[in-house]
Amino acid sequence: MEFKLKALQGELGEVLEKIIRTKPLVLVEEEEKEKQLWLEPDYLYIQELGLCIYSGIICLYYEQIEDYEVDCSLYIFYSETGEEIYSEIGSSLPVCLSNYYHCLGQEKTQDEIEKLNCTYFFNKGKFLHEKVISRKSFELKGEIDI
DSSP states (O other): OEEEGGGGGSHHHHHHHHHHTTSOEEEEEEETTTEEEEEOSSEEEETTTTEEEEEEEEEEEETTTTEEEEEEEEEEEEOTTSOEEEEEESOOHHHHHHHHHHHTTOOOOHHHHHTOEEEEEOOTTHHIIIIIGGGSSSOOOOEEOO
């Protein structure tokens, strides 16, 4: 499904949000019972940048309750080969993209960012499993519904 980034702020964004909430997140990383990184199985592809963008959450382990609690949300940008390029905690996607462009030494207006061509891939974590997790030195631990 191809569209402009701005469409995520409207009805399309609401529909995608409902679909996403029905899918379990994929545990991509776990650090010695201190922190977990969970990502949505599907991703947004920005053609102009060649980026696969995942949304997710970081959970921290709390001794008092002997369980994990959601700490923050984040976006992680991967190359088409699965290399992590950029990540940002707590910002909206347009802000993350603006900051990413700034890191590249480029400035983009909000209007320019909203006009980026995007494709949303419903691939059930295939990219994560084949390109990202296979590059890491840990095993897939499971899935979680939120």
